[in-house]
Amino acid sequence: MKIISADSSAAVLNEKFIPLLIVATAAVQVSPPYREANSFLSEPVFASADNGHEVIVHEAELCRDLMAKVKADVVHLDMSLGAIPLEELSPIQFSNMKISGRAKQHLLKILPRLRKVAGEITQKYGVQVLAIGKESIPVRIAELTSGANAILYACDKAISEKQSILLGLPSKCQPKVTENRVHLYSLITAEHDITGYAEDRNGILKKVNINELLNPCARGFRALRITPK
Amino acid sequence: MKIISADSSAAVLNEKFIPLLIVATAAVQVSPPYREANSFLSEPVFASADNGHEVIVHEAELCRDLMAKVKADVVHLDMSLGAIPLEELSPIQFSNMKISGRAKQHLLKILPRLRKVAGEITQKYGVQVLAIGKESIPVRIAELTSGANAILYACDKAISEKQSILLGLPSKCQPKVTENRVHLYSLITAEHDITGYAEDRNGILKKVNINELLNPCARGFRALRITPK
Amino acid sequence: MKIISADSSAAVLNEKFIPLLIVATAAVQVSPPYREANSFLSEPVFASADNGHEVIVHEAELCRDLMAKVKADVVHLDMSLGAIPLEELSPIQFSNMKISGRAKQHLLKILPRLRKVAGEITQKYGVQVLAIGKESIPVRIAELTSGANAILYACDKAISEKQSILLGLPSKCQPKVTENRVHLYSLITAEHDITGYAEDRNGILKKVNINELLNPCARGFRALRITPK
Numbered sequence: 248m249k250i251i252s253a254d255s256s257a258a259v260l261n262e263k264f265i266p267l268l269i270v271a272t273a274a275v276q277v278s279p280p281y282r283e284a285n286s287f288l289s290e291p292v293f294a295s296a297d298n299g300h301e302v303i304v305h306e307a308e309l310c311r312d313l314m315a316k317v318k319a320d321v322v323h324l325d326m327s328l329g330a331i332p333l334e335e336l337s338p339i340q341f342s343n344m345k346i347s348g349r350a351k352q353h354l355l356k357i358l359p360r361l362r363k364v365a366g367e368i369t370q371k372y373g374v375q376v377l378a379i380g381k382e383s384i385p386v387r388i389a390e391l392t393s394g395a396n397a398i399l400y401a402c403d404k405a406i407s408e409k410q411s412i413l414l415g416l417p418s419k420c421q422p423k424v425t426e427n428r429v430h431l432y433s434l435i436t437a438e439h440d441i442t443g444y445a446e447d448r449n450g451i452l453k454k455v456n457i458n459e460l461l462n463p464c465a466r467g468f469r470a471l472r473i474t475p476k
Numbered sequence: 477m478k479i480i481s482a483d484s485s486a487a488v489l490n491e492k493f494i495p496l497l498i499v500a501t502a503a504v505q506v507s508p509p510y511r512e513a514n515s516f517l518s519e520p521v522f523a524s525a526d527n528g529h530e531v532i533v534h535e536a537e538l539c540r541d542l543m544a545k546v547k548a549d550v551v552h553l554d555m556s557l558g559a560i561p562l563e564e565l566s567p568i569q570f571s572n573m574k575i576s577g578r579a580k581q582h583l584l585k586i587l588p589r590l591r592k593v594a595g596e597i598t599q600k601y602g603v604q605v606l607a608i609g610k611e612s613i614p615v616r617i618a619e620l621t622s623g624a625n626a627i628l629y630a631c632d633k634a635i636s637e638k639q640s641i642l643l644g645l646p647s648k649c650q651p652k653v654t655e656n657r658v659h660l661y662s663l664i665t666a667e668h669d670i671t672g673y674a675e676d677r678n679g680i681l682k683k684v685n686i687n688e689l690l691n692p693c694a695r696g697f698r699a700l701r702i703t704p705k
Numbered sequence: 706m707k708i709i710s711a712d713s714s715a716a717v718l719n720e721k722f723i724p725l726l727i728v729a730t731a732a733v734q735v736s737p738p739y740r741e742a743n744s745f746l747s748e749p750v751f752a753s754a755d756n757g758h759e760v761i762v763h764e765a766e767l768c769r770d771l772m773a774k775v776k777a778d779v780v781h782l783d784m785s786l787g788a789i790p791l792e793e794l795s796p797i798q799f800s801n802m803k804i805s806g807r808a809k810q811h812l813l814k815i816l817p818r819l820r821k822v823a824g825e826i827t828q829k830y831g832v833q834v835l836a837i838g839k840e841s842i843p844v845r846i847a848e849l850t851s852g853a854n855a856i857l858y859a860c861d862k863a864i865s866e867k868q869s870i871l872l873g874l875p876s877k878c879q880p881k882v883t884e885n886r887v888h889l890y891s892l893i894t895a896e897h898d899i900t901g902y903a904e905d906r907n908g909i910l911k912k913v914n915i916n917e918l919l920n921p922c923a924r925g926f927r928a929l930r931i932t933p934k
Contacts (some may be wrong), residue, residue: 249490250692262706278688279701294829323692330693341814384692402755434895437648437663437696460738463708463842467895472737479921486790503779508930509918552921613921666877666892666925 249278250383251319253306257397258296264464266296266415271400273393274445276307276317277385283442285377288313289396292403293404300353305377307364312371320366322368324361325389326354327380335392380427384441385435389445390417395431402451403474411474419467422459424452478507480548481614482535486647487525488627492691495525495644500629502622502672503538505546506542506650512671513617517542518625522633525654536593536605538648543601551597554618555583555700556609562594565607614672616662620672624660630702631680640703649695651688653681707736709777711755714875715851715855716754722922724873729858730765731851731901734775735843742846746771747854748770751862758811765822765834766859772830779827783847785838786811794836813886821864842899843893848875849901853889856880860909869932877925880917882910
């Protein structure tokens with residue numbers, strides 16, 4: 248079973264470790280044994296962290312774009328609604344779900360656009376789009392892939408703005424930088440062999456210093472202090 | 477303190493990773509430092525995954541059978557009800573517990589049979605039977621032990637039916653196959669030294685190929701593709 | 706950002722692994738990358754495990770004492786109330802919080818004393834005291850630091866009382882004893898580089914045997930059997 252999935256991750260933090268901007272979105276295609284992306288699309292977003300729910304629409308669009316390039320049997324979106332197909336998702340159903348009032352409001356706002364994109368995917372490629380979220384390994388791989396690419400985007404930003412950036416990484420992962428790649432390894436139990444990566448085609452990594460620290464106010468989260476050389 | 481415990485685990489999955497059949501039940505006896513079974517009884521069950529609650533009765537019976545062979549000071553069942561003794565468990569108490577309506581119905585259905593077996597154990601051996609479930613390390617060791625034996629049962633089935641099987645493993649564990657043993661190691665934090673095992677007395681492991689993959693739709697779960705050679 | 710934090714941990718257990726006495730309290734000062742204490746104060750408490758909520762007041766006092774010696778920009782207490790500043794914490798607010806009736810009663814009882822200590826800290830040093838609890842890495846470092854020191858206190862007790870002690874460790878950690886130090890390493894995912902330590906200035910460690918085992922009735926918790934030589 249080949250799966251396409253998307254997620255957004257990594258955040259520019261202020262000095263009190265409060266998230267300001269979501270940095271990147273990535274769509275990935277994965278196949279057995281489901282350990283990393285076979286291919287992916289990644290984009291810098293730098294969207295306000297307050298509009299986290301809005302990026303889901305963009306994630307669905309990026310899945311659609313990747314679908315045009317590589318095959319998949321199903322699409323996984325980062326919405327934890329019990330793996331329900333998006334076409335079956337209606338405002339009436341929300342009332343039966345264990346989600347907060349605020350989350351429901353956000354969902355209602357983006358649902359028409361989400362269903363439109365999901366409908367296009369299902370019509371054109373005959374595959375279902377599932378709101379599976381945190382139960383999905385492909386969603387986690389998308390999270391790590393967008394996080395790895397977010398490191399490159401943040402380095403770029405630090406260089407062009409000539410100032411250091413505090414970058415919050417996705418939950419429970421740790422980067423490893425090689426010559427021209429950034430790998431982001433999951434630290435979650437039973438995910439020790441799952442990773443996302445980004446390719447540094449422009450030699451950005453050589454122009455910065457990167458120091459890793461723990462986010463003291465959010466257990467499980469690590470951050471990078473990225474400083475232009 | 478010596479503890480006897482039982483659990484059922486591992487599932488035959490369809491190609492969409494949906495569980496069809498629960499594969500094995502095992503009862504274990506453990507003693508300090510509580511890392512693996514001193515002795516165990518294991519049985520293939522291949523019971524419908526929809527009747528998961530029914531296997532608990534069989535688990536209690538297997539504890540009783542093991543009790544006849546080796547000593548224990550207490551019995552742990554895989555029911556997460558706050559370590560309450562089964563003799564104190566009554567339908568009235570369920571109303572005070574944080575369990576879903578569906579779980580309550582299932583419990584009510586099996587409770588008379590469960591209490592009968594627990595009563596036999598307490599009467600004959602003078603030890604309590606606790607509904608401790610997920611808080612119990614011996615229950616975890618029973619889960620890993622039944623999972624390790626399930627791998628052998630699934631290999632047997634794949635060989636005799638001459639077709640490959642997709643076997644879902646218990647949560648957060650990973651198998652290691654040696655010459656004539658299967659060990660199932662826990663990947664849960666702070667359980668790195670806990671394991672279950674099965675002995676391959678009939679040379680089954682040499683007749684199959686085993687490939688490990690991640691269950692893409694259930695984070696924390698791994699699966700094995702078992703193919704007859 | 707420099708942070709001062711405190712926590713109490715480790716418990717003397719009976720032979721059924723039931724906690725009887727909380728062993729130690731420690732306050733720590735940590736700074737980036739937030740991996741261990743720069744400096745700390747530690748005290749044996751051996752307080753009844755039934756009065757767990759009472760130790761929080763002492764934890765706040767120990768933060769105040771450490772504040773008099775080393776700088777910090779904020780204080781983290783082990784109360785999981787969403788990082789709310791203690792000065793804003795009022796009985797009225799409790800009604801909006803998702804905490805049990807019993808926890809509310811305990812909180813109400815200690816709140817006047819807690820607010821008094823927090824007020825002293827804020828007035829004298831101009832820093833906020835946050836009820837952040839389990840989201841805080843410094844609280845975890847305080848937990849591991851008090852746990853490491855608790856091992857020494859328990860060894861001391863075992864020697865002076867000439868009998869073995871079963872010591873329950875903090876959640877998900879493992880001790881490593883070197884010549885004259887005890888390190889307590891976190892086993893939680895993404896905390897592999899976090900540790901607390903204690904210095905054995907009196908050569909206590911050479912006078913005992915220490916055996917590690919798993920707490921069979923509380924998953925994630927390990928225990929030490931400490932026996933005088």
